[in-house]
Amino acid sequence: MTSNKKLSLAAVALVVLGVGIGHGAAQWRSASLATARPEAPHSSAAASVSTGERRVLYWYDPMLPQQRFDKPGKSPFMDMQLVPKYADDAPVGGVAVDPRVAQTLGVRTATVTKQHLGISLQVPATVLLNERDVAIPQARTAGFVQRVARLAPGDVISAGALIAEVLVPEWAGAQQEFLAVRRTGDEALTSASRQRLLLMGMPMELVQRVERTGQVETVMAVHAPAGGLVQEVMVRQGMTVSAGMSLARITSLSTVWVEAALPEAQAGLARVGEQVEVALSAYPGKSLRGKVSAVLPETNAATRTLRVRADLANPGGRLRAGMFAQMRLGGSSEEALVVPTEAVIRTGQRAIVYVVDRPGRFSPVEVRVGRELADKLEVLQGLQPGQQVVVSGQFLIDSEASMQGVLQRQASSVAVAASAASAPWTPAAAVHEANATVVAVSGNEVTLNHEAVPALKWPAMEMAFPLGQAELAKGIQPGDKVRFTFREAKDGFEIVALQRVPKGGAR
Structure with a gap:
């Protein structure tokens, strides 16, 4: 019996020892795993x-x-x-981006500088005929065309070249009467008769010839009043012409037009009377100078360009209509504040540049831009020389600004400042209410996905608001539907009342 009791006690002791060893091993394994993985977060x-x-x-x-x-x-x-x-x-009035993230995503900056810019522009141009210098010879009286010079459109003629000869039968009687009066020796009657011939359309040269030779001439020769390009011939042999009928159209070649299409953004470079320089591919290495004679008042709706026209001398007729050319306008040098073109973000209503406050901190600045000069953009207002601006990676800055509500707060501050200039600020006028869904609650700040606020012209968006008092968010959890009241504070907008909306209530 004693032997059995000893065996039982030994078995119990072994069981207790095994349980103790197992518990110790489990504690050691848990401690080892916790040491190996201290960074594994679960919340x-x-x-x-x-x-x-x-x-x-x-x-x-x-x-x-x-x-x-x-x-x-x-x-x-x-x-x-x-x-x-x-x-x-979340800096007040700016946006923060981790410098390491900015470097990884390729955020680059550039310095705002002042440069002496030669404000000039070279644009394609075309040589045209000068439509201001056109001659149209006409018949002075009715008659019959006896002969027409061998002319065709495209011919170049000199001044005084014969166009046509017109037979005028009624001139015969008038000239015979003039000669008879002249033979009487009465100077007064002779002068009156001579004037009558001129009024019938006879050239002075013809009247003097009739008076000198005593012979009747009934053929009127029509000559070109100026040399140039024959664009049209409107008379043929055997035709009957009436007084004032046009016989041909001649455009002078002593000067030509050079016309260019100037982009609308550079319209300020073209002024009537300004000197231009023209280079033609037909005459490489040579440049011609002219003056802007007209800036046409109509813009091409399809290409958004203005037509600029310059007069150019054409000695020897070397410049021919249809030739291609390059026209250079401007050339004056002036100092301007410039930034790279890609630094400016155009929203349609305004232009924004992100200025570097310090590494990782950026502020949106509204600027007024001027002329676009190659890869530079003139800044008329908003920046100072030496400032650093973001020229690439703006998508990251924009996304951060959207999350932090920087642009919305800035626009609201501008609107409030403008209204304050005309009316005194009152707390009641600056208080607004809206419905929202809580996204996050953190200390003295709550992030809300709120509905549109028409009074501030805010769209529906997600935005972080500071709390006027930390107790306002007591009991509020992410996902709750709330009604919040906010007002303008010193550093933007702050929530002054926050109330959970019961389920089934309006958002």
Whole structure:
């Protein structure tokens, strides 16, 4: 019996020893795993602690900043790691971007500079006939065409060249009467008769010839009043012509037009009377000078260009209609404040440049731009020489600004400042209400996805608001539907009342 009791006690002792060893091994394994994986977070709170002193609000993908995550890791959308959003990354009036993220995504900057710019522009041009210098010979009286010079459109003739000969039968009687009166020796009657011949359309040369020779001439010769290009011949042999009928159209070649299509943005470079320089591909190495004679008042709706016309001398007729040329306008030098063209973001209503406050901190600045000069853009207002502006990677800055509501707060501040100039500010006038869904609650700040605010011309968007008092967010959780009241504060807008909307209530 004693032997059985000893065996039982030994078995119990072995069981107790085994349980103790197993418990110790389990404790040692748990401690080892915890030491090997201390950084494995399971909540945003744990993640906040692991980052040290800087408190993390959430993690996000820089390419899709509207998507937020409660722990770090790899983005499900892009082949890149999620980036932490810190509580102190929301500067007043600006936007913050982690410098390492900015470097990874290729954010580049440039310096605002003043440059002496030779303000000139070279544009394609075409040589045209000078339509101001046109001659149209006409028949002075009715008659019959006896002969026409061998002319065709495109011929070049000199001044005084014969166009046509016209037989005028009624001239015969008038000339015979003039000769008879002249033989009487009465100077008064002779002068009156001579004047009558001129009024019938006879040239002075013909009247003097009749008076000198005493012979009747009934054939009128029509000559070109000026030399140039024959564009049209309107008379043929055997035709009957009436008084004032046009016989030909002749355009002078002593000067030509050079016409260019000037982009609308550079219209200020063209002024009537300004000197221009013209180079023609037909005569390489040579340049001709002329003056702007007209800037046509109509813009081409399809190409958004203005027609600029310059007069150019044409000695020897070397310049021919239809030739291609290059016209250079301007040439004056003046100092201008410039930035790279890609630094300016045009929204349709305004132009914005992101200025570097310090590494990782940027501020949107509205600018007024002037002329576009190659890869530079003139800045008339908004910037100072020496400032650094962002020239690439603006998509990242824009996304951050959208998340932090920087542009909306800036636009609202401008609107409030403008209204304050005309009327005194009152607290009641600056208070607004809207419905929203809570996205995140963090200390003295709440992020809301709110509806449009017509009074401020805000669209529906996600925006972070500081709380007037931290107790306002007591009991509010992400996902809650709330009604919030906010007003303008010193550094933007702050929430003064926050109330949860019961389920089934209006959003």
